[in-house]
Amino acid sequence: MSQTASFIALAISLASVSISQLIFKARLTALSASSEIGLSIANTALAILGDKSMWIGGVFLIVGFLSWYLAMMRLPLxxxxxxxxxxxxxxxxxxxxxxxxxxxxxxFAAIMVIVSGAAWLGWLNA
Known part of the structure; x- marks a missing residue:
């Protein structure tokens, strides 16, 4: 795997994990508003496991992890x-x-500090 492909894998990992978190949040919010969730731990687990969007979020999470490990083969931690x-x-x-x-x-200011710090550390590693 080339260095460019490793950076692409890293970007896919970051995007996939972020997308999975957005899907999980949206679905858990919707499920908590319904009567299916919150009655018991078993009902909550069944509602989550029965939700197709939660499974899609899980696929994005798995893609994120696999991409992370692909990137790890060439890029420094x-x-x-x-x-x-x-x-x-x-x-x-x-x-x-x-x-x-x-x-x-x-x-928003905190987000800018995080992004600036990550960019700076990335630049230092270049």
């Missing part, structure tokens, strides 16, 4: 771990844009 910090900002912005969650100015 000193680069990959700071880049993994981008999952939280990407998921937060996605939740703001797609799920209507609130994103305060302070949270």
């Amino acid at each position: 000193s680069l990959m771990l700071p880049m993994s910090a981008l999952i939280a900002p990407v998921a937060s912005i996605g939740a703001f844009m797609l799920l209507g969650e609130h994103l305060s100015l302070a949270k």
Whole structure:
């Protein structure tokens, strides 16, 4: 696997894990509003396991992990771990844009600090 392919695998990993988290959040929010969830642990587990979107989110999570390990074959952890910090900002912005969650100015500033730090560490590893 070339270095370029490794960076693509890393990007796929970050995107897939972020997408999985958005799917899980959307579905768990919807399920919690229904009467299927919250009655008991067994009913909650059955509702989650029976939800097709939760399985799709699981597939995205698995793709993210597999892509992570593919990228790990060529890229140093000193680069990959700071880049993994981008999952939280990407998921937060996605939740703001797609799920209507609130994103305060302070949270946006924190996201910019995380992104700047990951970019800086990536630049140092280049």
